[in-house]
Amino acid sequence: MEFKDIDDYKKRIKRILITEEEIRSAIAKAAKEIDASFDGRPILLVSILNGAFVFMADLCRAITVPCEIGFIAVKSYYDGTVSTGNVTITMDLDRDISKYHVIIVEDIIDSGRTLKEVVGMLRQRKPLSLSVVTLLDKPARREVEFEADKALFTIPSLFVIGYGLDCGEYYRNLPYIAEFDEES
Numbered sequence: 001m002e003f004k005d006i007d008d009y010k011k012r013i014k015r016i017l018i019t020e021e022e023i024r025s026a027i028a029k030a031a032k033e034i035d036a037s038f039d040g041r042p043i044l045l046v047s048i049l050n051g052a053f054v055f056m057a058d059l060c061r062a063i064t065v066p067c068e069i070g071f072i073a074v075k076s077y078y079d080g081t082v083s084t085g086n087v088t089i090t091m092d093l094d095r096d097i098s099k100y101h102v103i104i105v106e107d108i109i110d111s112g113r114t115l116k117e118v119v120g121m122l123r124q125r126k127p128l129s130l131s132v133v134t135l136l137d138k139p140a141r142r143e144v145e146f147e148a149d150k151a152l153f154t155i156p157s158l159f160v161i162g163y164g165l166d167c168g169e170y171y172r173n174l175p176y177i178a179e180f181d182e183e184s
């Protein structure tokens with residue numbers, strides 16, 4: 001990704017779709033539900049790097065029951081902003097997950113390919129239970145059948161940035177979710 005200057009960088013943040021406050025209150029609600037359904041059980045939150053790192057950081061701090069955290073990294077191959085459909089695991093968990101209720105923490109579901117792959121892989125390791133919480137869901141873009149157990153926001157087929165989500169590795173540090181301007 002290349003920008004002419006800082007104005008060009010800023011101009012591509014087209015409009016804010018979801019504010020910090022909206023994110024905060026949705027996370028508080030989701031954390032309460034997780035607290036209630038997994039009370040006292042061994043929970044392992046598994047976040048998919050890089051995109052979900054901000055969501056993971058906020059969600060795990062809103063959860064009050066005991067939980068452990070872990071990370072995996074996947075590479076989805078992209079042609080610009082369009083997924084090519086190939087997914088590989090580039091960093092795996094270092095734990096035996098068979099003793100945990102595993103909750104996968106993802107930033108966004110687009111084609112569904114990433115989660116389908118990750119869920120398939122983790123299920124083979126026989127966790128006590130396996131569920132998926134995603135910050136964002138773009139159901140209209142699905143290419144393979146996949147549904148999260150919990151989606152905090154459903155959004156239209158737009159390319160979004162911020163709160164962990166990138167375009168060409170930029171914009172992950174925006175505190176809100178914005179629409180990316182693909183035109184300019």
Ligand code: IMP
Nearest residue numbers: 051083109110111112113114159160165
């Ligand atoms: P999927 O495998 O097509 O469901 O895509 C999942 C991954 O694609 C996400 O974890 C993101 O890293 C990336 N992605 C999908 N849509 C967007 C978007 O609108 N903005 C930024 N990244 C996205």
Ligand code: MG
Nearest residue numbers: 050051052107
């Ligand atoms: Mg991601």
